[in-house]
Amino acid sequence: xxxxxxxxxxxxxxxxxxxxxxxxxxxxxxxxxxxxxxxxxxxxxxxxxxxxxxxxxxxxxxxxxxxxxxxxxxxxxxxxxxxxxxxxxxxxxxxxxxxxxxxxxxxxxxxxxxxxxxxxxxxxxxxxxxxxxxxxxxxxxxxxxxxxxxxxxxxxxxxxxxxxxxxxxxxxxxxxxxxxxxxxxxxxxxxxxxxxxxxxxxxxxxxxxxxxxxxxxxxxxxxxxxxxxxxxxxxxxxxxxxxxxxxxxxxxxxxxxxxxxxxxxxxxxxxxxxxxxxxxxxxxxxxxxxxxxxxxxxxxxxxxxxxxxxxxxxxxxxxxxxxxxxxxxxxxxxxxxxxxxxxxxxxxxxxxxxxxxxxxxxxxxxxxxxxxxxxxxxxxxxxxxxxxxxxxxxxxxxxxxxxxxxxxxxxxxxxxxxxxxxxxxxxxx
Numbered sequence: 001x002x003x004x005x006x007x008x009x010x011x012x013x014x015x016x017x018x019x020x021x022x023x024x025x026x027x028x029x030x031x032x033x034x035x036x037x038x039x040x041x042x043x044x045x046x047x048x049x050x051x052x053x054x055x056x057x058x059x060x061x062x063x064x065x066x067x068x069x070x071x072x073x074x075x076x077x078x079x080x081x082x083x084x085x086x087x088x089x090x091x092x093x094x095x096x097x098x099x100x101x102x103x104x105x106x107x108x109x110x111x112x113x114x115x116x117x118x119x120x121x122x123x124x125x126x127x128x129x130x131x132x133x134x135x136x137x138x139x140x141x142x143x144x145x146x147x148x149x150x151x152x153x154x155x156x157x158x159x160x161x162x163x164x165x166x167x168x169x170x171x172x173x174x175x176x177x178x179x180x181x182x183x184x185x186x187x188x189x190x191x192x193x194x195x196x197x198x199x200x201x202x203x204x205x206x207x208x209x210x211x212x213x214x215x216x217x218x219x220x221x222x223x224x225x226x227x228x229x230x231x232x233x234x235x236x237x238x239x240x241x242x243x244x245x246x247x248x249x250x251x252x253x254x255x256x257x258x259x260x261x262x263x264x265x266x267x268x269x270x271x272x273x274x275x276x277x278x279x280x281x282x283x284x285x286x287x288x289x290x291x292x293x294x295x296x297x298x299x300x301x302x303x304x305x306x307x308x309x310x311x312x313x314x315x316x317x318x319x320x321x322x323x324x325x326x327x328x329x330x331x332x333x334x335x336x337x338x339x340x341x342x343x344x345x346x347x348x349x350x351x352x353x354x355x356x357x358x359x360x361x362x363x364x365x366x367x368x369x370x371x372x373x374x375x376x377x378x379x380x381x382x383x384x385x386x387x388x389x390x391x392x393x394x395x396x397x398x399x400x401x402x403x404x405x406x407x408x409x410x411x412x413x414x415x416x417x418x419x420x421x422x423x424x425x426x427x428x429x
Contacts, residue, residue: 005117009040010027023220038067094129123144142417146197153323194417195213199326203216215413230336241268242271244318285299
């Protein structure tokens with residue numbers, strides 16, 4: 001394609017953070033090789049309006065084809081976000097976020113008056129609940145990949161915690177109402193010239209509920225730098241199985257499931273590195289002590305990427321126990337080091353992890369998940385060659401999730417969106 005100018009809405013973006021921030025950053029870094037990008041952003045830190053990680057970054061300043069335009073929260077947005085910033089009412093952030101999107105829309109209208117913009121892309125965050133307002137603009141428009149549509153498995157969660165289960169019931173109810181009845185969500189879905197979703201489950205729900213077609217496309221991928229450090233992982237007989245778990249230590253990420261499975265394994269030869277921190281850390285550390293497994297666990301805390309890489313380099317297997325995801329960044333991180341993943345068979349992991357590069361466990365009941373997870377890890381310890389086989393599978397599967405492949409896909413998507421918009425213009429005229 002000829003080089004275009006694309007207006008990208010990436011509310012959350014940072015060159016040094018993971019998760020949603022890396023979704024924005026990796027896209028901008030990779031696609032700026034092919035197109036000029038104008039990036040509207042509002043979060044490069046812990047809270048709305050924390051922009052220093054982009055503004056102070058030499059990497060961002062030296063990206064010739066990218067113009068980062070901050071949308072600073074208005075007084076109203078800051079006022080609405082104040083309870084969340086102070087840890088009082090976290091849900092106030094959603095109200096502030098809606099106000100911020102209106103500001104971004106006004107900024108976009110001004111930019112379109114001043115510049116030649118070929119296409120608009122609402123990239124991230126990936127949640128569907130806030131569709132913003134850029135879809136109102138008469139330009140080729142892409143939204144996604146979006147996520148957050150699939151409800152969390154209440155049955156599994158309720159088994160482990162009544163309070164957490166009730167919270168999930170409420171979350172699912174609100175989620176379902178917004179997905180089915182939000183006027184702006186419905187308008188945005190139907191206005192898209194191209195809609196992308198993070199998982200096949202979400203694609204089916206969109207088709208069933210709204211009759212809207214979408215393309216399944218993971219929200220992130222493996223960068224070239226990451227692939228360059230890929231290796232074949234081997235577990236020698238008698239060597240401890242090094243397990244890595246990465247994420248926020250909270251109810252959704254469900255580290256307790258892995259700890260319970262390891263407690264079932266007992267005296268088997270293993271070591272666990274927990275990378276991350278969160279509100280349940282002290283509770284789970286005490287749980288590990290009661291199960292007499294704490295001496296084989298390293299609680300590494302939250303780490304910068306360069307230090308996190310050291311843990312992946314020594315890992316034999318990566319475990320995901322989350323109750324709700326799109327395609328978590330940790331999948332790509334693990335794959336980039338050749339490390340196979342054991343995961344529940346749902347969310348984005350259902351699409352991304354195959355039998356050649358990982359192990360999927362049915363998301364049935366807590367007791368069955370713990371039993372099966374323990375069994376799979378025992379099998380690996382008894383048959384260490386299984387790690388090498390899976391690692392070679394990771395290497396083979398990585399190409400389809402590389403950014404080189406992803407850039408080609410995005411080029412195709414841009415052309416599809418532009419052609420759809422152009423054909424609609426002709427039909428109207």
